[in-house]
Amino acid sequence: MSAPAKMTGRSRPSSESVFPRLIDAGIAIVRQGDPAELTIERVCQVANVSRATFYRRWNTITPILEGIVTKLLIEANPQIEYAGDLRTDMLRCAHGIAGLLSDPAIAALFRHLFAASTTNEDLRHAAQALDRRRNAPLIALLSEAQRTGRVTSRCRPDYIAYQVFGPIWHRTLLLQFPPTDDFIEAVVDTVLASILPVDPA
Structure with missing residues (x-):
């Protein structure tokens, strides 16, 4: 399972490092009970990833x-x-x-x-x-x-x-x-x- 690749600046974390964190955060949210909570904002919050970082790579929650x-x-x-x-x-x-x-x-x-x-x-x-x-x-x-x-x-x-x-x-x-x-x-x-x-x- 690999993240949709998009090159970023040197100081930014790569998609390869951010994507697994978002996936694990999403699974944690799912196991809490309500899949409707799988929003970009909530997943980023649990993963400790900024929304700006998310939107530099993806436009929707679909890849997650x-x-x-x-x-x-x-x-x-x-x-x-x-x-x-x-x-x-x-x-x-x-x-x-x-x-x-x-x-x-x-x-x-x-x-x-x-x-x-x-x-x-x-x-x-x-x-x-x-x-x-x-x-x-x-x-x-x-x-x-x-x-x-x-x-x-x-x-x-x-x-x-x-x-x-x-x-x-x-x-x-x-x-x-x-x-x-x-x-x-x-x-x-x-x-x-x-x-x-x-x-x-």
């Missing part, structure tokens, strides 16, 4: 929102290598995202981002990028499984990722039900049954 969610997604859903059991690895991906969304403050942030993205083009692009970030580790896992013949060559890993994560996001963010272990296992097992190679015997 995207950075916050990207960091949370990376921590919850890191890139993984195939460990020998596809079901176990798929469950690990699903549980990582479910665990992230089980935090009411984090779930509220995602709802806030998606609601705001309906009227804000920058946030819409950010939400689309974050969607790709969420799916990437599972797509990589499924692509490797497909390459080695562990899943059918007919499946589309990018589509399968939506089939795994879609029900979890719908249940958690829209219906606001907990993503229980049995629900997650049912989702993964249903998807897995549709992509395993058919035994010719």
